[in-house]
Structures are given as C-alpha cells and as structure tokens.
Amino acid sequence: MSFTLDHICSVIGAECPRKVKDVEINGVSSIQDAHPDDICFISNPKYIKHLESTNARAVIVAKGTPVPNTVIPLEVDNPYFAFVEILALFNTRSAINIASGIHSRAFINPDTVLGKDVSIGPFAVIGAGVKIGDDTVIGPCTVILSGSSIGKDCTLYPNVTIMDGCEIGDRVILHAGVIIGSDGFGFAPHEGHYTKIPQIGCVRIEDDVEIGAGTCIDRAAFGETVIEKGTKLDNLIQIAHNVRIGSDTVIAAQVGISGSTSIGSGVRMGGQAGLAGHLTVGNGASVGAQAGVTKDVTPNETVSGYPAKNHMKAMRLEAALRHLPELMKKVKNQERTIEELERIIKERS
Amino acid sequence: MSFTLDHICSVIGAECPRKVKDVEINGVSSIQDAHPDDICFISNPKYIKHLESTNARAVIVAKGTPVPNTVIPLEVDNPYFAFVEILALFNTRSAINIASGIHSRAFINPDTVLGKDVSIGPFAVIGAGVKIGDDTVIGPCTVILSGSSIGKDCTLYPNVTIMDGCEIGDRVILHAGVIIGSDGFGFAPHEGHYTKIPQIGCVRIEDDVEIGAGTCIDRAAFGETVIEKGTKLDNLIQIAHNVRIGSDTVIAAQVGISGSTSIGSGVRMGGQAGLAGHLTVGNGASVGAQAGVTKDVTPNETVSGYPAKNHMKAMRLEAALRHLPELMKKVKNQERTIEELERIIKERS
C-alpha cells in the first residue's frame, strides 16, 4: 500500500511542496527505524536529534521545526494527532478478520434478536434472549449468555465471555479473553467455613468503552457494576463487584479495583495500581503506577506509592529516605561531639 | 419477582408487624440506592445515617436499632447473614443459563464416564478418559483434557481450560477463563540457554473450592499442586507449581504465589500480594494487599508492606517515615546548636 505525499498532506492538512507531491510513501515508522519510503513524526522534542540520521522520506513536524534537507518536512499544528490520522490511512486491518456474516458453525439460540449486518464467527455462542445491535461483530469462540444485550457497532474479539444479564452499549470494543459479569468475590464466614453470597446484580458497560485483553469485570452482588461512557481499560485489569468507573477515564494494565469503590470521570491510573474497597476517587485524579490506594482521593489530586499519598509528599519522603543513611552517620557524629562537650564541661565544673 | 414481607420475615426469622405482612417487596438494594419497594440492610453502623433519607420500604437491622417510622424495621441477630438469605431468595440466575443437558455441538470423547444429569454446553470439549460427576454443569467452549476428573455438583463457566490429568472435587465452581494444570515455570540454565523441565505432576482441587475468572493454577513439576477444601480464590490469581493452599483460605484478586510455597488453613490475603517461593504461611495468618512476602509467616500473624513485615511494625515504620523530613530539619538545627556550643567552649578554654 502506498500514498502520494500530496494525498497524505490533504489528509493531515499540511502544505505539500510542489516538487515532491508525487513522491510515494509506503509505510509509517518511528524516526529511528524508518525505511527510505516511510513517513514518521516528531512530537517530543527529544527525538529531533534523530532527524539528521533518519532514513525516512518525510516527517510530520510542528510548524517552525528546523528539518535538514535530507527529509521532507510536513508542518502541522499537532504532529501527534496528524500521525494518528496517517495510521488510520495505512490501516489495512478489518473486522472481516474476526468474522464476516453469521457463520454456520456459530451456535445461536433461536430466541435472540440480531440487528442488521451482524457478524458472528465460528463456535461463538449466543444465549437465549440475547440482543445484538446493527453492524456488531462477534469473534470466534466468544460466548454471550442468556439475557445480555450488546449495542451497535461493537467488536467482541475471540474467546470473550459475557455472562448472563449484562448490558453493553454501542461502539464498545472488547479484546480477546475479556470476561464480563463473573461473580463478585463475596463470602460470609459461617461456622468456620465460607458461605457464598449470591451475586444477583449485573454489569453495565456504556457507549464507546474499550476493554483490554484478559480484563475481568465482576457483576454486582446486587445492583450494577458500571463502566461509564468513553472509558478505556487496558489488559488484565480486575474490576470487582459494585465498582463504578466514570466517563473518559483511562486505566493501565493489571490495575485492581476492590469492591464498591467509585472512580470519577477523567481519572488516569498507572499500571498495577491497587485500590481498596468502598473508596471514592474524585474526577480528574491521577493514581501512579503500582500505587496502593487505601483512602479516598480528592478531585484532581495525584497520588502515588504505598500506602498512596499525595504525589508531591510521596516524592519528598522518597527523597528524604534516600538521605537516611547519611542522616544516621550525622547523628552518630553528633553523639560523639555531644559526649565530648559533656566531658569537657564536667571537667571544668 | 416479588415476595410479601410476611414471607421474607419467615425466611430470615424476624417478627413481621401484622399491619404490613401483605406488603410486596420487589427487589434488594443498598440503603442509598433503594427504590420504594426495595428491601435493604444495615450491618455497619456508619450507614445508619441513611435511614432518614432512604426510599426503601423495609430494612433489616440488628435488634434495638432505632429506625424512623418511614421505614419498616425487620429485626434479626445478624443482619448481614439475613441479607445473604434474601439475596438467595431473589436470585433468578440459574445454571440453565450456562448449559442444560448435553448439547449436540459439544465434543465428547466416547471414552468418558459422565454421571447423571450432567450438562455440557456447545463447543465444550471433553477428552478421553475424563470422568464427570452427577449434576455437574460444563459451560460452552470449556475444554477438559484427557484423564482429568470433575466431581459432583460442579459449575465450570465458559472458556475454562482443565489440562490433562487434573482432579477436581465436588461442588467446585470455576469461573470463566480459569486455567487449571498449565505447565509450571521450570527451566534449567544449560550452556547459555534454558532447557525446559518437564512438568509431570498434576493439580488437585478439593471440595467446595471456588476459583475466580482468569485465575491460573499450574501443575506440579512432580507430585501435586493442591487447593484444599472450602478455599476461595478471586480473579486473575497466579498459583505456581507445587504450591499447597490449606482449607477455608480466602485470597483476593491478582495475588501471585511462587513455586512450592505452602499456605495454611484459614489464611486471608489482600489483593496483589506476592509471595516468594518455598515459604510457609501459617494457619490463620493475614497477608496485606500488595504485600511482598519474602520470609515465612507464623500462624495468626498479620504482615504487610514490602518486604512484608509484622503489620504493627510496618505501621510504626510507615509512621516514622512520615516524620523523616522534620527529623532531618531537627538534626540540622541540632548541628548548628552543637557547633555554637563548641565555639563557646573553645573561646572559654
């Protein structure tokens, strides 16, 4: 696949130098790994140094960036966003790779409501009473149990499990191995053993949510576990029962959120962070990678470390800790000095 | 679905005021989110404040709790346990959602022994020599490889994998995506590369164990990896080869237990804790969330932090650390004072 620079410039809204408008671009790349007919971009100034040595034919840069004459500069206001548009242009991946039409080897309960142009792959299972919206694609070996509903324009990759009675909005993307609606972890101690607490609630995923491979979202004990509109979850995340996550929040891989915790909108969490149960994380807050959150987080606050603290405070403590060994030496020296002073004073008395 | 208060009271052993015995209850809820015909409960005193504003028709409370006359009180000794009974009453979820009878599109090796009333969903695979006990339900796309056995009254949700030669007891629940009997992580360094150590052991899961979505339990290198009776594991947990976990232990999500570590009975572990290999954790011990356990834990001890320490000690160190910056200032001030004292003494000598 190739595009002319002229076409590329029209996509990203850059001006194309006339002499090079017929130059063909074959691929996209990072500035370090570029082949001679690739296009790349610079958004972070620390990569500008690679402009001298890159093999790339063209580079998308912020207006006014100095570019050596071995590379064709394409100037835009936002190079990162322009590059995203170029990735979309070169994207040959397609939902057809997952499923195209309703495969004869899928098992679809007769009591289902399928929208127009739904695709369902081989060995997918659609349970009784399930509703699937128009243009949604269900991958091979994906299982949707009875009473769940999936909106329009969704993509469910292979080996996904949607348990019974869950609700998925429109344009939701569930990557391979996602599990929605598994039982929450609820047991009541009773005579030395644990009695299972029935988990009779459900999971509701709103529109435009994307959920990464292998992530698990437990159903509520009663009521709902909710992921609001536009939120993006990475891989291997654990969302416990009755958690609520606000809109446009991003959560990195392997985070764990305990039961009944409520996360605001526009929140960002680093990988492997863990949150205790029954907490509230305010809108716009940030939680650092590997943080262990044991208390509420106020809106727009940044917390990090274990137990999680305000990030500035955590940084000061970390800096102080690094100086602890020399502090110990200093106190030891002071001890000697004080003893010496005491001795002198005693002698003179 | 609805039940009269009279019926609900008979289930939980509460006395029903005569005037309200025909009142219909339609659902269960938390005290904050209740609809007008819901029932809810108060176990934790901090929620008592919501009694004034709740929409709930009835509330399960401990005997003697003052309740405003806008809500019908149902008094019991243990409100939490009574509520679990109410959840069971309102539970409409059923194993039929997973599989009902043996589906024509399951693949069942002829050389298997199936008990009475076994259900197997579409695209499940039952390998040669597998035994499955009475009334067990196997979900769609679940794979049980040759020589494994599953007890009576078990539920295996969709997309579960049981590798060859593993043994599962009675009344075991395996949530979606669970993997039992994958190879342990064993490699011998040999001439600059790693040689795979054959993992020829198996996994044995005893009766009444429940294992959460996406959790992986590796088979032993030789001998067995064992999960004893009544133990409950949450989602996305890693259990390495030759681990043994005692009875009635509860382990929260994303915990990782390294090879050959032995966990006692009645142990509790918080989420994302990690345990090194070849350790012993005594009966009744507690391991805090995100703890990094590098040494044995004695029976009934509580440990937390990284590296994990006795919890009281860890709390003291954490408190001390918070005061480190002011300690540093104090030592700096002392330094000045000592220098001043030295100067004075020198002058006077």
Next chain:
Amino acid sequence: MSFTLDHICSVIGAECPRKVKDVEINGVSSIQDAHPDDICFISNPKYIKHLESTNARAVIVAKGTPVPNTVIPLEVDNPYFAFVEILALFNTRSAINIASGIHSRAFINPDTVLGKDVSIGPFAVIGAGVKIGDDTVIGPCTVILSGSSIGKDCTLYPNVTIMDGCEIGDRVILHAGVIIGSDGFGFAPHEGHYTKIPQIGCVRIEDDVEIGAGTCIDRAAFGETVIEKGTKLDNLIQIAHNVRIGSDTVIAAQVGISGSTSIGSGVRMGGQAGLAGHLTVGNGASVGAQAGVTKDVTPNETVSGYPAKNHMKAMRLEAALRHLPELMKKVKNQERTIEELERIIKERS
C-alpha cells in the same frame, strides 16, 4: 510405569551398584514426600538432613555426598540436571492429549497452508492465509486469525488467541489462554474524550519461546512487538505495544512491561515487577519481584524496590529504615542533652 535402576543410571550417566541394578523405580518425588519405590534428588545441601528419614529407594546426589545405607545413592556431577532427565523419562504427557490429527470439528479456512503432520483440535479456528509448520499442534478452541504464521513443532494449548498478522517461530509453546496481538493501549486526548490510535503493527515471537497461561502480548502501534529466541515468560504477564524482549530472558508471573520498553538478553525478572514505558534494561540485568522500574537499568545491574534502585542500595535503605524509630529516639535524647548543655553554659557565662 517403572524403570530399572540400571536403565536410570544409563540415562543420567551414573554408576549402578551391581546388586541393585534390577531394582524397579516407579516414580519421582521430593525427598520428603517419597514413596518406597520412588527416586528423588538432592541439589540444595539444606535437604541433606532428610536423607535419614526419606522413604525413597534411590537418590541422585553430587559425587561424595554421604548417604545412609537405607537409600541407594546415584552419584553424578549435576544432580539437578540429572533429575530433569529422569523427569523426562517418567513423562507420560503427550501432545496427543491436546490434539491428534486434524479434527473434523475444527474450522479451517480453505486458504491456509498447513505443513505435514499438523494436529488441530475440535473447535479451533484457522483464519484465511494462515500458515502452520510441520508437526505443530493446535489445541481445542484456539483461534488463529487471518494472515498469521506459526512455525514447526509448536504447541498451542486450548483457548489461545492469535490475532491477525502475527508471526510465531519454531518450537514455540503457548499455554492455555495466551493472547498474542491484541491492540496496544493507545488513545489520543481530543476535545475531552479519547480517540483510538489505530494499532497497525504486529507481534513477532522468535524460535524456542515459551509463554505462560493467560499472558497477553499487544501488537505494535506500528512496526513490531518482539520476543526474541529462547525467552521464557510465565503466566498472566502483560507486554505492551512496541516492547522488545531480547533472547534467553526469563520473566516471572504477573510482570507488566509498558509500551516501547526494550529488555536485553539474559535478563531475569521476578514476579509482579512493573516497568514504565520507553526504558532500556541492559543485557544480563536482574529486576526484583514487585520492583517498580522508572529508569533505565544498566547491563548486569540488579534493581529492586519502588521506585527501583540498585539492589545493594535498596537493601541499605531498607536496613536504615528499620532503624528509623530508634534514630528518632536518639535524636530526641540528644535534644534533651543539648538543651541541658546550653543551660549549663548559660549559667556559667
């Protein structure tokens, strides 16, 4: 299954005492759990004490180890490696357990290229344009999407997902639930929401790699995510887009590696470690369990803790921290002493 000691000795290169060469050995075991006809081994000297009480018939030991005459000693240079050979001897597990031949209930797109003696289990899905090398075994319910290629002598266990356009080398082992080629976590903030960045790259897994159950490897945004030759990954690991992992590296369970980070060859990582994005970890480095790596790691360096530091430095800080409460007391005492000295000096002035 049983083998004579004579045969066992010939396999491991030990001398067999003539009197016992016909003794039959029925199994392998640890020295503590051995049955009377088992063979076991001692590599770690701390287990020598169990020689007096073991039930094992024979034990593999380093040359010159004193062994009581209740056990038959088999002396070798490297008891651990000899034991691995014995495990292989007693290994009755076979790829036939997973799949044998091409199952009639697999779905194989007509446009595929299958090598000789490929086995594919029931309900596996092989997409258009997929190539599979000789003697490779594909488990039940495993899905390989269009355009991916798998080498020779590979084993893909059940419920694995290989997304479109990925490349897997020879002799690769992918355990149950592995997901290769899911989308990287890339979103551009745009007018208060997140716009998905197309992930148009792929994943390349080189020869002799083994990947543990439930591990996820995301495809590159553009270019490749790469796992080089001979590297071994444990269970439930997260590898983000554009990560590159060198050859003969071992990574324990639940590690998370963020986008574009580059790991060298011969690296070792403990469980639950987390690495930030765009880092470089040098050849031969070691990363401790649960470490939070936020900076580059130099070749052969060992780091641990959060944020990760040189391990020796982290140990010193940890030791210092343990003494912090007594340091605080000491400073408090000094304070009193200094005040007393000041008072005395003032009196005398």
